[in-house]
Amino acid sequence: xxxxxxxxxxxxxxxxxxxxxxxxxxxxxxxxxxxxxxxxxxxxxxxxxxxxxxxxxxxxxxxxxxxxxxxxxxxxxxxxxxxxxxxxxxxxxxxxxxxxxxxxxxxxxxxxxxxxxxxxxxxxxxxxxxxxxxxxxxxxxxxxx
Numbered sequence: 001x002x003x004x005x006x007x008x009x010x011x012x013x014x015x016x017x018x019x020x021x022x023x024x025x026x027x028x029x030x031x032x033x034x035x036x037x038x039x040x041x042x043x044x045x046x047x048x049x050x051x052x053x054x055x056x057x058x059x060x061x062x063x064x065x066x067x068x069x070x071x072x073x074x075x076x077x078x079x080x081x082x083x084x085x086x087x088x089x090x091x092x093x094x095x096x097x098x099x100x101x102x103x104x105x106x107x108x109x110x111x112x113x114x115x116x117x118x119x120x121x122x123x124x125x126x127x128x129x130x131x132x133x134x135x136x137x138x139x140x141x142x143x144x145x
Contacts, residue, residue: 002069002070002071002072003069003070004067004068004069005068005069005070005136005139005140006066006067006068006132006133006136007065007066007067007068008064008065008066008067008127008128008129008133009061009065010059010060010061010062010063010064010065010076011056011057011060011061011064012057013057015053015056015057016050016053016054016057017050018049018053019045019046019047019048019049019050019052019053020046020047020049020050022045022046022049023042023043023045023046023049024042024046026042026045027039027042030042062076062077063076063077063101063102064076064101064107064110066125066126066127066128066133068082068133068136068137068140069140070082070140071083073085073100073115073125073137075100075101075125075126076100076101076102076103077101077102078100078101078102080100080115080117080123080125082137082140082141083118084117084118084119085115085116085117085118085137085141086116086117086118086120087115087116088113088114088115088116088125088134088137088138089134089138089143091114091115091116091122092114092122093112093114093122093124094122097114097122097123097124098121098123098124099123099124099126100115100123100124100125100126101126106124106126107126109128110126110127110128110130111126111127111128111129111130111131111133112124112125112126112130113125113126113127113130113133113134115137
């Protein structure tokens with residue numbers, strides 16, 4: 001197994017707690033206003049919100065995770081061996097460059113990082129912090145930043 005040098009998870013499982021926290025606040029609000037507390041309803045609301053949040057988190061973690069190991073760059077479920085990366089600095093992105101990870105474009109709110117491969121083609125990598133991704137690739141490849 002390769003050592004992970006850089007990682008951006010697509011989402012955190014902590015978001016699963018937002019629904020139950022909202023339900024708890026609703027129950028506390030009922031308690032403080034003197035209204036009858038609908039415990040069963042608030043438990044169902046909390047569980048329901050957690051249930052619809054879980055697939056969203058799973059999908060984001062599966063398709064939006066960025067990882068650089070000592071041997072590969074992972075963009076979602078796509079792996080690019082670091083040995084096939086020729087350049088990450090001062091690479092222009094031509095129109096229609098393939099986006100790593102299988103999307104039509106880089107995910108919203110993510111920085112694009114044009115990457116030249118050893119066959120001369122240019123692909124678009126993406127990360128929340130594009131500079132950190134570039135630095136991690138340069139570090140693993142032994143290039144000076």
